[in-house]
Amino acid sequence: MTFTFRQLQEKCKEHQQDLYAVFIDLSKAFDSVHRPGLWAILGKIGCPAALVDIIRSFHDGMRASVIENGERLPEFDVSNGTKQGCGLAPLLFCIFFSMMLLIVFQNTSKGIPLHYRTDGDLFNTRRFQAPTKVHTAIIRDLLFADDCALVTHTLPDIQELFDRFADAARRFGLTVSLK
Numbered sequence: 001m002t003f004t005f006r007q008l009q010e011k012c013k014e015h016q017q018d019l020y021a022v023f024i025d026l027s028k029a030f031d032s033v034h035r036p037g038l039w040a041i042l043g044k045i046g047c048p049a050a051l052v053d054i055i056r057s058f059h060d061g062m063r064a065s066v067i068e069n070g071e072r073l074p075e076f077d078v079s080n081g082t083k084q085g086c087g088l089a090p091l092l093f094c095i096f097f098s099m100m101l102l103i104v105f106q107n108t109s110k111g112i113p114l115h116y117r118t119d120g121d122l123f124n125t126r127r128f129q130a131p132t133k134v135h136t137a138i139i140r141d142l143l144f145a146d147d148c149a150l151v152t153h154t155l156p157d158i159q160e161l162f163d164r165f166a167d168a169a170r171r172f173g174l175t176v177s178l179k
């Protein structure tokens with residue numbers, strides 16, 4: 001994320017274009033994952049039902065307790081989030097978060113267009129002058145664990161992307177940290 005953002009900064013400055021960015025932190029992101037939604041997402045992306053059942057079995061019946069002033073408080077059920085300390089937790093969150101972002105940005109072209117070619121000599125910059133075989137990708141979100149940066153060239157576009165993100169986060173049970 002840091003490398004990509006620095007590259008965007010350099011290229012925007014080089015091409016004399018504005019760069020607007022919003023850095024977003026999700027509050028207790030790993031603990032806020034809606035499990036029934038996660039199971040549904042895993043099924044929709046093609047994860048075999050047997051594997052979803054195995055992953056679900058790690059999370060079903062999860063209980064926790066808190067130790068306060070040396071005294072252990074009564075146990076309680078944990079019905080949201082990924083299992084802390086589990087090696088699958090980061091992967092499960094990334095899948096959940098990626099699907100949220102896919103839904104958020106599916107009908108928008110806001111972001112920073114990146115033009116590239118996959119043919120010809122890598123160091124021959126004249127190949128970008130030919131209009132054929134030039135592809136465009138839109139960069140709008142940079143991710144690192146549960147943190148996200150949204151980027152565009154204009155202030156109205158960054159506001160729209162953030163509004164979409166905040167709305168989807170609410171729908172997926174995630175909270176944007178205001179700190």
